[in-house]
Amino acid sequence: MATKRKTGPKKAPRKKYRPLRAAFLKLTLLALLIGTVGFIVYGSYLDKTIRRKFDGKRWSIPAVVYARPLELYVDLALTPETLEEELQLGGYRREQAAKDPGGYERGGNVIRLVTRDFAFADGLEKSAAVTVSFSGQRIASIKRTDSGETLPLVRLDPARIGSFHPREHEDRILLARKDLPNLLVKTLIAVEDRHFYRHFGVDPLAVIRAMFANIRAGETVQGGSTLTQQLVKNFFLDNRRTLWRKINEAVMAVLLEMHYSKDEILTAYANEIFLGQDGGRAVHGFGLASQFYFRRDLADISPAQIALLVGLIKGPSYYDPRRHVDRCLQRRQAVLDMMLAEGVIDREAHKTALAVKIEEGDTFQSGFNRYPAFLALVRRHLDRDYHEEDLTTDGLKILTTLDPQVQMQVERELSKTLAALEKQGKRQDLEGAVVVSSREGGEILAVAGGRKPRDSGFNRALDAMRPIGSLIKPAVYLTALQNGYTLASPVQDVALTLDNEGGKKWRPANFDKKEHGRVPLYEALAHSYNLATVRTGMDIGVEKVAANVRLLGVDRDFPPLPSFLLGAAPMTPLEVSQMYQTLASGGFYLPQRVIGEVLTADNKLVKRYGLSVEQRFGPELVFLLNTALKKVVSEGTGRGLGAYLPDSLQAAGKTGTSDDLRDSWFVGFTGDRLGVVWIGCDDNKPTGLTGATGALVAWGNIMRSLHPQVLELAEPPGIEWGKADLRGFAQSGSEGRAELLLPFIAGSMPQGAERPSASPLVEKIEDAGASIFNTIRGWFR
């Protein structure tokens, strides 16, 4: 202790000085330490962020959805205009002379086109140059353009109609490094980042050069950002020009360069860069931009087009080639000059490219995500078998059943009809939904979820549950036919009172508030008599009817209340469609399909949704019922269809109206298609429309635009025809009752029925030529 004290005074001055210096040192060290740790922590945070972003982007390839491929063959009902419309939708470009894949030319009744390679589930369909000639609204011949060889069938590559991307309203066509044309890469480097292959993420020289240039010009004329920095900027889509952001960007750029090769960065850049806006969809990457602006694959674009795209990077909307042609041209010429100066192109190519005009703005909107209602249904079917992740990252190819021609007509005619109905009526906010499917295949060809087809909001076709009214009646009478009734059986259309839910009394009435007395069953269905239907249904039992509705394909339990017999059963238009599909296909249940196949990104078949059928009702029963459904159209509540379609079409259908005219329905089928139309208001208020004055009109307009085929019912063996003795029935407006031939299941013909001398097959085996003629004649009515 003493010694310490002795030495103490000697060290006193140093003692005073040392703590200060030590503290300072310590503080500096601490600050340095904190700084370093902070820097490392923050750096590694940035590192993690940027790597996650980069890897995520690289591997997330959205599932792409395709329409059905158009099959061209001789005699197909198709006009050159319709084919052109379909080609446009599929991203084909009109040219003077079609020679590259994806091009077509048209001269009057002849269209020459070059299809693109497409890998279908059953193999690669090679690109083919074909010449299609039309005559009389049909395809007259299909030939190979080069050899003139006649082809029986040509399958076009299908149109892309949408994609499932994690970020909505975005889409991309992802390209690999090898898919990037050399000229594009060289131009990019010449224009945007000359030292790309030499710098480490940032290019200080370029920054200094840009600074001087900007000072001289007094405004920002040049950027010093490298491609890597631009990529980082694009990843975070933040346009704030703050210093902090710039520093972050620079650090992340350097980090990116540490982890990934130049080629990886370049490829990511080419797929990520923002190049324009297509309505609600952002156009990212050169692959999609090339399709969007030129309707060509990136591999097929010219030097002038490359210059245009690279020029766009500076400001996609400022230099928009469709809205600001002059500005865009100036920018492109400047890029071409840079290309020449940097030796990317030679004088000759430079001169040629300068002379190229900017192609006229192609205003036709591509099919991309144009059909949100249909895509929603595709999505729902996919969700049964796939996880969200599979759909947004694996680049699956989904081949659907959408028929763009049908879809376009459905959209057009629905909105036209609704507008026309509103002019006549009181309501101004009518809505509608439509589902069209193929009659024998159960493939859903078109879906309208509302009158505004681009709206991806409430999808009424899938989600609007509305009482189906008289659409239930075919199920009631099918059950009756199953239980001993015939089409000529007398049924009583006379008032009655029943106990409904909770012991409440229920007094159904006819639409015209009248009673029609004793009528034959087929008339009760054709004229949609409520009292007769309820009496018949009560006689056979509501449970049996409800069970048959289930068998028809509506996968739901309905309480077997008497009011069920008049359609107090809410269903969606899609469910109604499935229910009638079973009738349209002759008693076979076909699960309706929207997806044909799912393929991996490299075209391996993952899943196929094949055709399957299951007989649920005897063909004789359904034949009888469908004959009565034809009567609905020829003389019953559906006869208004005659204003839209020729009688020779012999369509079958049924009207439906719910209480207080809230819902207007029509379902019907022709030889080739089944269609369901619903019209109503979202607030569920009365529309003032019956099935016949509302939905039927839309159905007629839609089908008329689709070149429908004549409905010929296949008569199964074991059917007998006879004139039933209908003298004991009440008078009715129905003409020719006495002469009417009705089909009966063998052995069920009522006493006193008169068999015809000759088989009444005239209707059935109508000459095919004549029916085609009738169809054609019908279009001109």
Add this chain to the structure above:
Amino acid sequence: MKCGKVGRLWHIFRLVILLSAITLPLHGCARRAPVEGVSTPRQEESPARQEEAAASREKESGAAAGALLVSARQAEQAGQFSRAEMALERALRLAPRDAKLWREMALLKLKQDDYGQAEQFCLKSNTLAGDDRELTRKNWVTLEKIYARLGKTEKVAEARRKALASE
């Protein structure tokens, strides 16, 4: 030097093997039936089947569906049932009411031991067969086989009766 000679000989030998490996399958290809989409029936098809194909091609479904039927059969013969089904479904899309195509689908399902769907497609074919008694008879004969396989004795008898009735 010797070593080099042996090496060269070995090289030539390898070339020969390689060349023949390449050309052999080509010979196979040349002998094989026409490319997909061309509507000539295959050589090894039985006359009855050829007739059936020709009839369905000309009468009901036209050349396009006929071409697809041919490629469906080619795929089937090659054991590619999924491809065959896809081709048939394409044909059915063009000619959905062609009873013969539905029967073809039934036969294809039968080949894959899918008796349930084979039965259903036969029934479907029958509802569209109309006056074609021969087709109806064939479908009942097939159904008889199917029911026998499924052990549905009652239905076997019924199918046999209906097959006889269609003769």
